[in-house]
Amino acid sequence: MAERKVGDICGSSASTTSDDHPEDTLDLKPEDGDPESPEAQKDQDLKSVLVTSVLNLEEMDVDLYRGTHHWVPRSQRLFGGQIIGQALVAAAKSVGDNLYAHSLHCYFVRAGDPKVPVLYQVDRIRDGRSFTVRSVRAIQHGQPILICQASFQMLQPSPLQHQFTMPAVPPPEDLLTAEELIRLYLSKPDLAEKYKLGLNKLLAIEVPIEIKPNLFWVRARGYIGEGNMKLHCCVAAYVSDFALLGTALLPYPGYRAQFAASLDHAMWFHSTFRSDEWMLYECESPWAGGSRGLVQGRLWRRDGVLAASCSQEGVLRVKPVTRPSKL
Ligand SMILES: CC(C)(COP(=O)(O)OP(=O)(O)OC[C@H]1O[C@@H](n2cnc3c(N)ncnc32)[C@H](O)[C@@H]1OP(=O)(O)O)[C@@H](O)C(=O)NCCC(=O)NCCSC(=O)CCCC(=O)O
Numbered sequence: 230m231a232e233r234k235v236g237d238i239c240g241s242s243a244s245t246t247s248d249d250h251p252e253d254t255l256d257l258k259p260e261d262g263d264p265e266s267p268e269a270q271k272d273q274d275l276k277s278v279l280v281t282s283v284l285n286l287e288e289m290d291v292d293l294y295r296g297t298h299h300w301v302p303r304s305q306r307l308f309g310g311q312i313i314g315q316a317l318v319a320a321a322k323s324v325g326d327n328l329y330a331h332s333l334h335c336y337f338v339r340a341g342d343p344k345v346p347v348l349y350q351v352d353r354i355r356d357g358r359s360f361t362v363r364s365v366r367a368i369q370h371g372q373p374i375l376i377c378q379a380s381f382q383m384l385q386p387s388p389l390q391h392q393f394t395m396p397a398v399p400p401p402e403d404l405l406t407a408e409e410l411i412r413l414y415l416s417k418p419d420l421a422e423k424y425k426l427g428l429n430k431l432l433a434i435e436v437p438i439e440i441k442p443n444l445f446w447v448r449a450r451g452y453i454g455e456g457n458m459k460l461h462c463c464v465a466a467y468v469s470d471f472a473l474l475g476t477a478l479l480p481y482p483g484y485r486a487q488f489a490a491s492l493d494h495a496m497w498f499h500s501t502f503r504s505d506e507w508m509l510y511e512c513e514s515p516w517a518g519g520s521r522g523l524v525q526g527r528l529w530r531r532d533g534v535l536a537a538s539c540s541q542e543g544v545l546r547v548k549p550v551t552r553p554s555k556l
Pocket residue numbers: 302306307308309310337338339340341470471472473474475488489490491492544546
């Protein structure tokens with residue numbers, strides 16, 4: 230019989246069997262697949278940091294988890310995608326293997342503090358025949374920073390099947406990564422010192438996501454492996470918040486964000502996909518007003534299958550870009 234350790238929030242621990250919550254043993258670790266396969270050989274040292282650390286929550290007690298931070302944005306508030314991804318991991322741990330995340334709805338109610346860990350408390354709202362709903366509160370300093378509802382469904386076939394068509398874009402292999410692009414700029418001999426400094430700072434940031442700018446080809450860095458769809462959904466939830474809100478600023482090159490923070494985030498998962506393989510992230514902003522911007526994203530598998538969709542509204546307070554006078 231499997232044994233697992235539980236403890237209270239203060240860190241004391243006790244031992245119990247997994248019999249009372251057999252689903253709690255759900256393994257969200259990356260799959261190793263065939264260790265002899267060339268892919269596994271090549272990637273065995275390159276496990277995605279997203280699954281080995283960011284999304285690898287520590288179990289504190291039944292339905293209570295603790296997450297740690299990896300990359301913290303310059304704003305010094307926690308990255309929203311990290312909190313959503315970790316909340317989905319916590320929710321997924323309380324549902325059976327035959328259930329798959331199909332949607333989540335979150336509100337970011339307070340800025341996350343990078344100096345302390347985040348606790349995730351899961352409420353088992355309902356276990357239905359087809360659908361199962363969980364509510365997760367992400368807590369710091371005794372107060373919620375995120376509330377998240379996630380819904381899971383067993384696989385069910387349907388004659389209704391349609392999707393938009395993926396935009397035609399160059400494949401990721403034909404494009405430069407963000408790092409390559411920065412290095413290209415840095416190699417220019419006439420680049421001013423202040424830009425060199427800024428670009429070198431950008432290069433030093435270790436974001437566990439790879440992006441090719443052009444609508445965004447995106448994937449988790451490192452190897453996760455095939456098969457664990459719950460885990461790929463959690464990674465996609467992390468990835469989906471990256472650079473999404475900035476889409477609402479694209480029509481306004483004359484302004485820059487003075488304050489930007491996502492208010493809510495909703496996501497729907499449509500098909501199986503691998504978050505460690507290139508997916509096209511198509512982002513658009515149908516509306517902005519009232520110091521807020523609405524953004525929508527579609528994650529496409531490179532074979533043209535729509536993998537996931539998301540929507541987000543964020544606070545956007547801007548100020549005009551001041552350019553030095555040429556006189
Ligand atoms: C959204 C808020 C800030 C709302 O709280 P609030 O108390 O109502 O705050 P607020 O009044 O909006 O103030 C926020 C800020 O806006 C300023 N402000 C307020 N009114 C005005 C105005 N008229 N003109 C100019 N500035 C104004 C306030 O002074 C605040 O500024 P400050 O924080 O003091 O510098 C809060 O709920 C919160 O912090 N929620 C968490 C949001 C969050 O952390 N989201 C996830 C991280 S953001 C992210 O991940 C985006 C992706 C990053 C990427 O794309 O790279």
